[in-house]
Amino acid sequence: xxxxxxxxxxxxxxxxxxxxxxxxxxxxxxxxxxxxxxxxxxxxxxxxxxxxxxxxxxxxxxxxxxxxxxxxxxxxxxxxxxxxxxxxxxxxxxxxxxxxxxxxxxxxxxxxxxxxxxxxxxxxxxxxxxxxxxxxxxxxxxxxxxxxxxxxxxxxxxxxxxxxxxxxxxxxxxxxxxxxxxxxxxxxxxxxxxxxxxxxxxxxxxxxxxxxxxxxxxxxxxxxxxxxxxxxxxxxxxxxxxxxxxxxxxxxxxxxxxxxxxxxxxxxxxxxxxxxxxxxxxxxxxxxxxxxxxxxxxxxxxxxxxxxxxxxxxxxxxxxxxxxxxxxxxxxxxxxxxxxx
Ligand code: TXA
Ligand code: MG
Numbered sequence: 001x002x003x004x005x006x007x008x009x010x011x012x013x014x015x016x017x018x019x020x021x022x023x024x025x026x027x028x029x030x031x032x033x034x035x036x037x038x039x040x041x042x043x044x045x046x047x048x049x050x051x052x053x054x055x056x057x058x059x060x061x062x063x064x065x066x067x068x069x070x071x072x073x074x075x076x077x078x079x080x081x082x083x084x085x086x087x088x089x090x091x092x093x094x095x096x097x098x099x100x101x102x103x104x105x106x107x108x109x110x111x112x113x114x115x116x117x118x119x120x121x122x123x124x125x126x127x128x129x130x131x132x133x134x135x136x137x138x139x140x141x142x143x144x145x146x147x148x149x150x151x152x153x154x155x156x157x158x159x160x161x162x163x164x165x166x167x168x169x170x171x172x173x174x175x176x177x178x179x180x181x182x183x184x185x186x187x188x189x190x191x192x193x194x195x196x197x198x199x200x201x202x203x204x205x206x207x208x209x210x211x212x213x214x215x216x217x218x219x220x221x222x223x224x225x226x227x228x229x230x231x232x233x234x235x236x237x238x239x240x241x242x243x244x245x246x247x248x249x250x251x252x253x254x255x256x257x258x259x260x261x262x263x264x265x266x267x268x269x270x271x272x273x274x275x276x277x278x279x280x281x282x283x284x285x286x287x288x289x290x291x292x293x294x295x296x297x298x299x300x301x302x303x304x305x306x307x308x309x310x311x312x313x314x315x316x317x318x319x320x321x322x323x324x325x326x327x328x329x330x331x332x333x334x335x336x337x338x339x340x341x
Pocket of ligand 2: 144145153
């Protein structure tokens with residue numbers, strides 16, 4: 001298959017580009033486009049054959065369900081068999097935006113989308129390109145991140161092509177995505193309500209919008225959530241070079257003397273870092289780091305370093321989404337030292 005690449009202004013999508021995307025989706029093809037979070041690999045969510053092609057292109061296990069992208073509340077209600085008041089509240093507060101709600105699904109959503117689960121993950125994306133495609137298609141769009149399974153999520157069209165050139169019909173290049181990390185996934189079918197994947201919208205944001213005094217559970221590390229949300233598998237976002245996470249800059253001081261090590265310090269004071277010794281990258285705020293993280297890891301990975309060493313941000317709510325992605329992309333630095341560097 002030859003992959004066609006077209007470009008557009010992401011804020012004012014070119015109608016010809018949208019028409020082409022809609023044509024591809026209508027005939028059951030695959031179109032990649034920028035959401036506000038990461039690039040998605042889209043297919044008509046109501047066409048089982050088209051959705052099956054997403055799994056094939058990504059090499060994604062059929063047991064890992066996809067997010068269904070809708071134009072807004074009305075279409076979300078059509079995809080859900082039950083739309084509770086809390087879904088209405090959260091959708092009004094955060095849509096279009098980076099919040100995915102897991103709800104009981106309606107018969108509009110075929111089995112292949114949800115891996116047979118009785119629930120569907122729904123979100124209205126904020127990207128004008130995505131919204132125009134959904135509107136033009138007149139149906140929801142199933143779209144996981146547009147990377148090969150287990151690789152880093154794409155935040156630029158080049159990343160999509162690096163993973164999926166020749167495997168998808170169309171890539172709509174709207175430049176780098178605004179947020180750079182995937183949406184928050186909130187399960188509204190469990191009690192207590194639970195975040196299955198931390199993202200740009202935090203548990204505190206959700207609790208404040210709901211205002212009912214009931215806490216939202218944040219699953220940290222391994223839990224039964226893994227089966228429900230395979231995005232939580234430890235290796236989900238890994239680069240190809242060995243990548244490790246240290247706890248402090250002090251911990252890696254010795255390592256800086258080794259050749260071929262690149263260091264990424266996130267959300268920390270770099271006073272203790274001798275930057276003359278080792279190539280290092282410093283990402284200061286959650287917004288900057290969120291936008292840059294996957295791209296930086298892909299670029300460092302391409303250099304084929306001996307190792308990428310990340311010093312993760314502090315464990316604070318505003319850093320939680322990135323901390324989660326780092327934990328999935330790296331192994332503990334100590335494990336490496338114990339093997340004898
Ligand atoms: O920001 C995003 O959410 C991006 C853009 C393209 O919108 N999409 C994305 O999709 O990250 P994907 O497929 O890479 O991640 C979907 C996440 C996975 O963790 C998956 O397990 C979970 O949502 N998920 C999907 N359907 C689910 C369901 N029915 N129940 C529980 N988790 C579900
Ligand atoms: Mg993904």
